[in-house]
Amino acid sequence: MRVKAHFLLFCTLLLPAIGTAADNTIYGLNEHVGIPDFNLEVDAKLDTGAQTASLSARDISRFKREGESWVRFYLAVDSAHAYPIERPLARISKIKRRAGDYDPEEEKTYTARPVIELDLCMGKAKRTIEVNLTDRTAFQYPLLIGSDALTRFGALVDPSRTFIAGKPGCLNESDADE
Template sequence: MTDPSPSVVVGWRECVGLPDLDVPALRAKIDTGARTCALHVDAQWRFLDGGTPWVGFRVSPGGGRVVELRAPVQDEREVVDSGGHRGVRVFLRTRLRLAGVEREVEINLADRRGMRFPMLVGRSALAGLFAVDPSRSFVHGRAPRRSTSSLPTP
């Protein structure tokens, strides 16, 4: 019989990666109050590829780097943010790397401008594998801070 308890302890903030999107490191808030993950995008646009809906988007993962990405749209649905505001968001599925563990998760694309963390990791991504210790942070290493400018630093 296997132990059903989570085996990896994470802090309330951690460094995560999105390997399928070529984003090796992002600062993320671990938020068990949120159901899904949210990724800050600077811009997003919709298009069709072979008749299938896709989304293009720009992210600033840190160090002044800006990356333009694209992914198939998995879903589009209403989300209620922490302030109680409702809005329709695009969802995609991709791999999330947290504490050396990779799993496929659902991520919605959001405008998190003004938030301290470009990524929010919700409880569905944590379920069964992770336990959160809210007294700790960056247990598994730090990610670069997001630049306030999109220009590379000398």
């Protein structure tokens, strides 16, 4: 009788977690991600240790348009993207510098990066997320998706798997799942 009571208690406590997990989607360590605004698909690294998402960009400059802050940049994902892109500036993000990246003369322990909002899709899910712009050409993946965006996607990351969501469904369709 005592074992049965403990088992029932255990099941009762476990049910909310099962319901939450059912609402989430499992993604791999790396996924194909669509960026419909640029009609582009890139491979991304899903990184639960990073908070924000980062997109590879170069020649990044801020400017004003009708009193609002904007940012102009070039995608640094391949040689085909040689035209400038202009987007409203959502905010400036302060990214912690690594120990090897710290410059004592600057006395700053962070790097300021412009942040824009972009629609991203993984598999059939499409979400608007904040993405900071930085040169990621030294990295294998031009897009890093951090925990803030992973939460918006309801993502569970299985680091033992890759590219399990398939091709992004929003590049060829006008209405992907919201």
